[in-house]
Structures are given as structure tokens and as C-alpha cells.
Amino acid sequence: MEKGARWRRVLRAGPQQLFVATGAALAAAMVLVLAQPVGGSTKTVVDPANDRAGMSAAVQATGSISGAVRFVGSPPDPAILQMAADPFCLTAHQGEIVTVDNLVVNDNGTLRWVFVHVRDPRAAGRSASPPPPVELNQVACVYQPRVLGMQAGATIKITNSDNTLHNVNVQPANNPSFNIAQPIPGMSIERSFASPEIMIPVKCDVHGWMQAYVGVLPHSFFAVTGGDGAFDISGLPPGDYVVEAWHETLGTRTLNVSVTAGAAANADFSFGNER
């Protein structure tokens, strides 16, 4: 019922009903007053009957893992991409030098496109259902992004933003494969991967240089490094974890990390061509 209508009905009511309505309003006001923090601090009262396995405490008392992924040594000169096979791709990058981005060393000496994830964390802290959707786009004959993470069961939307033919060729090891042509700009498909898999390669058979990787995990504790090479994984229950950094040409590195509540544990990875 609309709020005003309810009060109009109350005002038209007799003294007895008005007394009941006023009493209910007073009780509601008292609840509001009692719910205010006392002495400037907020205290959450947990009913033990509804707090099976201490879930409320676990949700509140989390920590994070953050760090950077460095490249040690002299980065190789990146190879230049030849896009002449498709005039659309060539024109889209007119005046640019496009390099193969399978090993991108940032200006600060860190690595881009590293998939960092927590191996086998405990069940606590998994994200809500359904997990958030992700997108993979094909723009100027390059995948955006090159590396992305998602949760098992989430939707991945794959779009062709180009006025040329791409095909999305996905050949996972633990999930069903698919190979779909997208000849028209704006076309998109939506898929999902039920099983965790690191990493699922995505490629285009029309443009041999087009390559992307999708990491699928049963939880939300992952990140992909960008132009600053840094990552931050939050919401972890306190405990000891193995954190893995994956790079498509340099392999994987692992670190043992202890997470405490309310703190950021450091995990700096190093890859390189000098060991």
C-alpha cells in the first residue's frame, strides 16, 4: 500500500485503531534508537544460533596479498607484428608500430599480463553467486585484454568490435571447446566455463597473431598485472597460502604467503632471463 494512503486510513480510523497505530510507530522508533551506535562505536551483535561456523567473524576478519611482478635482466626487443594480410587491421594501426605483446616489460621494470592467483584457498571467502561476468573484446585485431581471470560458472562475453572477420577458437583442456565465426562488427557470444582451468587459450585463425588467455578459478582470489606490474588480492581469511604467478612465455613462480587479519601481506615475484 502507498504510504500516504495508509496514514490517511489511520487518520480516518477510530480512537482504538489510532492507539494501536501510534503504539506501533513508537515501537518502531524505539528500535531505531536502540540500533544507533552507543558511545560513538559500532558493535555488531551476532546471534550464535544464526552464526554457524563463525561465518560472520570470518567475513569481517580478512587480509590481503599485494605486490609487484618484476622482470630481472634485459628485456628482449619485442617483435613487430605484420598485419598486412588484412587491410582492415593494417589501416586500424596506421602510423603505429605494433609489437607482439607476449612479453611486455613496463617502464618501471615490471611485467604486464601476469595472472596472479591463490592456489586452493579454503572455502571461506568465496564470492557471492552468481559470480561477476567478464568481457573479452576484439579491437583493431587485438584481444582486449590479453589476459583475464574469471570464476567458474561466470559468463564471459566475447565481442567483435572490428569491421572484419574474426573467429573465436577456444580449446580448453578441462572444459568444452568452441570455434565460432564473428563476421559482423558488434557480434558477441556468451559462454561459461564450469571447471577451473589455468589457462584457457583463445585464438583467431584468421589473424595468427591474435592470442588471449583466460584463467578460470573456483574463487575470486586472482588479479592480472597491468601497466604498473602491481596486484592486490583482498578478502582473504587469515592463513597460509601458496600464491602463483603465471606468465605466458616465462612460466610460473610461487610464493608462500601468510595473511593476517586487517593487514596486507607482501608478495613480490621476479621473472627474467638472468637467474
Ligand SMILES: [Cu+2]
Ligand atoms: Cu581475427
